Amino acid sequence: MPKVSIIVPTYNVEQYLVECMESIVNQTLKDIEIICVDDGSTDNSGKILDEYATKDSRVKVIHKENGGYGKAMNVGLDNATGEYIGIVEPDDYVALDMYEDLYNVAKENDLDFVKSDFNRFVGKDNTLQLFYNKLDPSNKYYNKVINLQEDQKPFYFIMNTWSGIYKREYLNKYNIRHNETPGASFQDNGFWLQTFWHSTRAYFIDKPYYMNRRDNPNSSVKNKDKVMAFKVEYDYILNLLKRDPVLYDRFIYICQYMKFRNYLFNYNRIDVTYKKYWLKIVANEYKQAYKNNEIKENLFPKQEFDKLCLIAKDYKKYYKNDFGGSSLAENIFSVKNSPKNKKHKIITILGLKLKFKSKKLIAKNRQKELENNVSDLLQQIRNLQKKLDEQKIVTQDLNNKFIKQCNESVRLNQQISQLKDISRENLYANILNQTWLESCWVKHKDFTLTKGAANYTLIYILYKILEDFAPKYILELGLGQTSKLTTQYINYKNSEATLDIVEHSQNWIDAFSQKIMKNKNINIYQKDLITVEINNTVSDKYAPLDDITKNKKYNLIIIDGPFGYDRLYPRTNILDLIDNNLSDNFVIILDDAEREGEENTAKLIFDKLDKNNIKYIKSYQRGLKTQLIIASPDYQYITWI
Template sequence: MAKISIIIPVYNVEEYLTECMESVVRQTLHDIEIICINDGSIDGSLDILKEYAAKDHRIIIVDKENEGYGIGMNIGLSKASGEYIGIVEPDDFVPLNMYEDLYDIASENKLDFVKADFYRFKRNENNGNMELTYNHLSPHKEDYHTIFNPSETPQAIYYIMNTWSGIYRREFLNEHHIRHNETPGASFQDNGFYFQTFVYGKRAMIIDRPYYMNRRDNPNSSVHNREKVYCMNIEYDFIREILTRDKKIWNRFKYMYWYKKYTNYTATLNRIGNEYKKEYVNRFSDEFRRAKELGELNRDVFSDARWQDIQFLINDPEGFYYRMLTSGYNASAELQKLKNSTSYKLGRYITKVPRKIKQKLK
């Protein structure tokens, strides 16, 4: 049995895959298996994987038709035989000592999982230099380097959400059947996996050393996709279904569920095309109005500004939408449409004389 099984879900990433594979095969921890799930790539990704597999017996390739991230990841989890499991996205890479360091910490402390701080990066288009942003999982120093019980610590959901900056004990994942959502074509299916590890984990630790290198300049990444509008909504329906299986778990985590849902729905508004934003705001408002009616929102988990935004969203979704536009909330095209409308032009015409008088007075 390997110490760590590393799962790499691959789909049309030939531009970045060599850098990723080099960082994994050259790990200082040699006792690893590397499970590469080729999800129907139509570029040169599979050829790159075969070249590495021909030179390294630790590499296992699963070549399958394109079915989506969740299905591919779950195949990798079912094939893994390592004591712990790591995840590396194929356009990212990891420092060579990452898995040896994390394995030593996890095995010494008998952890269900350990996670570390990480970098987000992008390459400068002009000179090729790497621009790094350090990401702390928690803003509180006291949260680090101490064993905690995630299942009894719902506030740990505040930590930056990711599934790849750490490793997970395989028996822990299998015991609780922690897997990814398998909705075909969906994105952000790591959210459900993240929630499950915190809901069921008993021994965990976070480390204030950055290892994982998370790319932010891949134009094909889901975080840049303007067309996938309701993927996050589907994922949070999946998470809710899991949490509500046990009334005690739901009552313990429901407030943090709505907190994470709010932050990720807000991120979705920033991401999607302008033509979808108004419809999305209405859906956003309906879901949170229902949560308020059911008593599932807790004022204490939100900042003052976010709580005020939620009340505005619930009570006046149209006003929320237009405030979003006029505040420059990533919607310049929609704002231009508004300016070209008859009502806007009429309003500008009516106020033309008062505005000119005001300018002269100034």
């Protein structure tokens, strides 16, 4: 089974297709399949795909009659065999490491789906302009697992289906597919919402991998005549919701908000000849939604809710306010009889209405003079408008350059930060490798020091503490790479020391214990996870450890479990240990201290130590990940690592 199936729904995109396919076939993740669905293309798109299939066995081309984007996508989904599924639009392209990075994160965290930031772009080569798009402007939801059943804020993120990957098993479990309507008109809305409202394990990454083209003139977004496409799609979405009462109760309000947001987008997008007709549809639907109690005001930004109320109450007035009830030419200059009194005429100049008695307008010379003055005025307006248009072009060009420079600055700052982390990690790696050569008690060096499990920083810090501090009583919360080092310490360095290891998964204990040293002073305990509520948020921790820790005072406590990536207050067993099981001379190591949840737990630790009048010093060590060291003052030198 391939790790990732990449679906490319294709229709008449020959001028962009090679760039797209090259970015996919050259992915650093090689174990992929590429399913290209040619939806009845009338240009050379199908031939281009067939050529790729003859050169690369991973490329599978399905030729079918034109049936629309939704049908093409569903054919691709039904034929996919990968563990995860990605989507690439044929006029876009992707970074070469996109699917390797996303797959690793998805596997490490057992995700329903993972999505990343992306770039929109226009032009190519020397004229390429990138516009960085963040999924989460608040930066609060990146790089952690999110349960979308409990937190609906990500529903406000930019909607797209292509900047991530989805677990195929998850899509099939809930029969998540696209609406099959003709054309390529916004069927991604329904797919996106389904993936969100079923998910309990979503993940967002603050790095752009996907390049989304915005200068394709054939894009459905630019077709001003596709008036009803959004209505068809949201009728489909709401019908799906109504089939499931639980989903309906949970998500109807957010779906009605998103529907209105897209209806406004459609209003601004379509041709002016359809706008009034479209507003009537919006008004009728939201009057009914209000009667059905499907609207929650607090989900709407105030300005949008005010628009909703005005449209529902009087869509004609909204249209009139938007367009003034008359044409642009009439607003510049017109002469009309007064609708109330035929004895007067109304002259409109630049939107300013002047009222005159008719007898003053009868005189031809006066009328001619007025028309000449107006003609001169209109010519001046045209000249000013021309200069204004020229200035707009200059301003837009400067604005685009500024945005490009800002995006480049953000990208460079991100790269600098990543390079600093990598540099620190490499420094620790070099020091650790040199230390291994000099160590008398580290016999086995088969550590897996990766970003996901442990890293060089953590292992080096732990080694120095074991070497210099020589703890006698050690407690390890979480069985993993650190256990390979602590068990060697007991066997080869300090045979009088004892080591207690706590882990919740018996399967993991059975598998991993084969990789570590055994000793009568080494004990591995299985403890189930229990749910706890801290500051009105749900988290989990090991079941009470009293039977393990009774009458014990630990010199060293290593906190690397249970998993804490999706919790706001993870790994809180340490709080009970501070009360009863902390030696006078102690060191505590908290791994993953850069994450929000661990930061919150660290604050609870500090509060508990302060409450118990326990003096301590603290230090943060950073490589690819961050470790927090908390120690009694006598061991301050340990924080100098």
